[in-house]
Amino acid sequence: MSDRRRAAIRAAGHNGVDEVEVSDDGLRLSVTFLGRAPDDLEPGNVRIDGGRRITGVTAVAVEVEHADDPELDDRLHVTVDRAGDTSRYRLSIVEPDLYGRPGDTPYPGFDQRYLSATFRFRPQCPAPFEPPEPEPMSPPAPVIDYTARDYDTIRRLLLDRMALTIPAWVERGPVDLGVALVELLAYTADQISYQQDAVATEAYLDTARHRVSVRRHTRLIDYPMHDGANARVVVVVDVAEPVTLRPGEYRFAAAGGHRGSVIEDENALIFEPLDRRPARLWPEHNAIRFWTWEGDQPSLPAGATAATLRDDDRCLRLRPGDVLVLEETRGHRQAVRLLSATPGTDRLSGQTIVEVTWADEDALTHGLDLDESVARGNAILADHGRTVPVTTSGPRWVTQAVPYPLPAHVCAGQAAHLAGIPDRARERLTALWRSAGDRTGLSDTEVDELTVLFDLSYGVRTALREEPVRTLRHLLHRADRLLAAKRRRLDVLAARARAGTILGDHVAEEIAQTWGDRYADGLRPGDPVLAGPISALAGDPAQALPALRGDWKPRRDLLDSGPRDRHVVGELTDDGRLRLRFNTTPPPGTEIGYRIGGGTAGNVGAEAITHLVTCRDDGGIPAVTGVRNPLPAVGGADPEPVDRVRRLAPLDLRRKKRRAITAADYAELASALPGVQRAAAEIRWTGGTAEAHVAIDARGSADPSQRLLDEVADRLEAYRRIGHDLVVTPARPVPLDIVVEVCAAPGHQHGRILADLHRKLLAAFRPDALTFGDPVRVSRLTALAASVPGVRTARVTRLRRLSAPDAGELAAGLLRLGPLEVARCDNDPDRPENGRLETVLTEEGD
DSSP: OOOOHHHHHHTTTTTOOOEEEEEETSSSSEEEEESSTTTOOOOEEEEEEESSSOOOOOOOEEEEEEEEETTSSOEEEEESSSOOOSSEEEEEEEEEOSSSSEHHHHHHHTTTSSSEEEEOOOTTTOOOOOOOOOOOOOOOOOOOOTTTTTHHHHHHHHHHHHHOOOOTTTOTTTHHHHHHHHHHHHHHHHHHHHHHHHHHHHTTTOEEEEEHHHHHHHTTTTOOOOOBBOOEEEOOOOOSOOOEEEEEEEESSSSSTTTTTTOOTTOOOOOOOOOOOOOEOOOGGGGBBBBOTTTOOOEEOTTEEEEEEEGGGGOOOOOTTTTHHHHESSSSSEEEEEEEEEEEEEETTTTEEEEEEEOGOOOOOOOEEEGGEEEOEEEEEEOOOEEEOOTTSSOOOOOOOOSSSSHHHHHHHHHHHHHHHHHHHHHOOOOOOHHHHTTSOOOHHHHHHHHHTTOOOOOOOHHHHHHHHHHHOOOOOOHHTTHHHHHHHHHHHHHHHHTOOOOOHHHHHHHHTOHHHHHHHTTTOGGGGGOOOOGSSSGGGGOEEEESSSEEEEEEESTTTTTTOEEEEEEEEETTTTEEEEESOOOOTTTEEEEOOOOOOOOOOOOOOOOOEEOOOTTTOOEEEEEEEESSOOOOOOOOOOHHOOOOHHHHHSOOOOOOOHHHHHHHHHTTSTTTEEEEEEEEEOOSSSSEEEEETTTOSSSSHHHHHHHHHHHHHHHHTTTTEEEEEEEEEEEEEHHHHEEOOSOOHHHHHHHHHHHHHHHHTSTTTTTTOOOOHHHHHHHHHTTTEEEEEEEEEEETTTTTTSSSSSHHHHHOOOEEEEEEEOOTTTTTTEEEEEEEEETTTO
């Protein structure tokens, strides 16, 4: 049966018998259909004809096997009463007669040419005297040179063929109609051959020449080939009076033009604001001085995440999410995003202040001299690119921009905000309890706030007004039980945010109604405080998407796009054009705006942006007295070269883990998360399932917080292998019992020696000094003790686990630890269970 006939039968909705297979014992036949098998087949529908010595073979049972894949055919298993001989038999699907035996009427719906199929009960033993079937007569195939691929060769091949088929035709002039037809066919074949070569070339990553083809190949293996990214910068604006800058009405320029006019130079580097909300600028924020607490804090060390600002006349209007540029006169500059801005007063001097904090990711990279530094508050984030009118024609290099803010930053910020609500509520309740005794009572606003928080009855509200201190103490004592249900809801929402889901405005409304308005501030997706640290402003070029304006949202692919979505994919071609692919056919007259500019050209240096370009009809903004970028622009990248993609894409599957299979995979993925110094894992069989136990060693702390453990568990859930249960726990601390004897040299103070000795030995056990499985060696402890000035000799006389018998550690020279254990020796008298260190000091000659 030909493949064309099979396809025609299936397309017409008919059926037929494709082939018959025989089991080894000859008592079971497997019949393959061309499509779906009828459900009502019985032994009377199967007729078997043929045979020499054994005839009259009948079916005694049938069983229909439906294929799960709609592209596969169904099968019918037939059990016969006996096996046939070596001759040919024919199996037919027919209608049964009145007695239920196979009749002569074909089964309805079957193709008339394929009602039956021949088979042998013993295909390995054919009949020796059976006449061979006649082969169909076919004309001899013409001799064709399949290596002919170009116009001249194909033309010569066609002329040679015509000379064999039509010997009388000998005309070879170009004006002859036959020659013209031959040349037309040769030209068409040449074009088809070129297209075939191009298709074959673009079908493989190693040979593809077009950028779009390489991009689609790498998408199959999840390699994010990028088309470049635009640069981002922090611009500081000085104003003489309060000013509000609205998006679309202004932009910044690094060259050409004048302040207050529209730049006409196409080569000018234009930077447009990232935030689509109005920017409110205040003259008091031009240069904010630091408060040094009467010289008690003259500088900020490297790694600082908080500072105190002077708030003369209480005119500062800093809020969480604002960007500050910390600028030192001698040159060091750094931008930070505020997490909090708390007004206060220095009671000693009466100076009004604002205490600000920022994220650990924005921690100072260098120390800052506060007497020679200022904070710039009128900071605006901008990125390279110019919005052009929709009617603009001609090829344009469309801007590729990383989404701002990144969804990961928004989710992480929302999760941290939700996790901190219970602590903020307790702090607020404690503050009200302490202040209630200093005042006549609680205000109506405070009573309403507590009513929303605890769902108070009328009697409790009355008690708050009459006996505020006693009632608040009672609420503070029972807060955990009263807020248990709300805290469980917070845990659910926080887990959802940590898993990568952006919580909408309705969640903020829910928090405002169940906890209070103050706890919903900073939770909405558009709040600036959720935009992430300034250190991540540049972004990853692999996440960049075309900067398109309109109803159609750019996506990296259309795999998750539904029929009602308006998604578009932009593919950069070799000539710099952007080819758009829509998930649905766009309606007529669809217009899509875009921006132009990007790449490394936008990575301008510091102090390069000096112009404010306004789009108002009334001219410039006189209140703006200066525009500058204290920091250079970062993040601009050119499109990834195709040759580089060919080298890196095949290796990306080895560099990036997509799934955790072994214990080492879990440990490696957990170690890459923020806040984790190192992680260790092991897989245990519990009798019913396998558990992946992951132990976390937090950075800068011996005891990881529950929030960090939950974040690690949520992140690892996406990589967890099916069949593994995930358990994330802190590292197992192993408290030690250590005794070190040292001999002091003459002329040294014993107190100084003991102090230095304790400092050096305990430094070897600080949280970030040791990690999982690191053994404690006697030689290292001895070397540290001997390096203390004034120590003549040193030796370790005891090394073992605390409250455990000696297991030969001192004799072996080291104390071994398990894969999930970390050594600990705090020598804290208030917490002796965390390890003990004893030093014995003797003088020379004792």
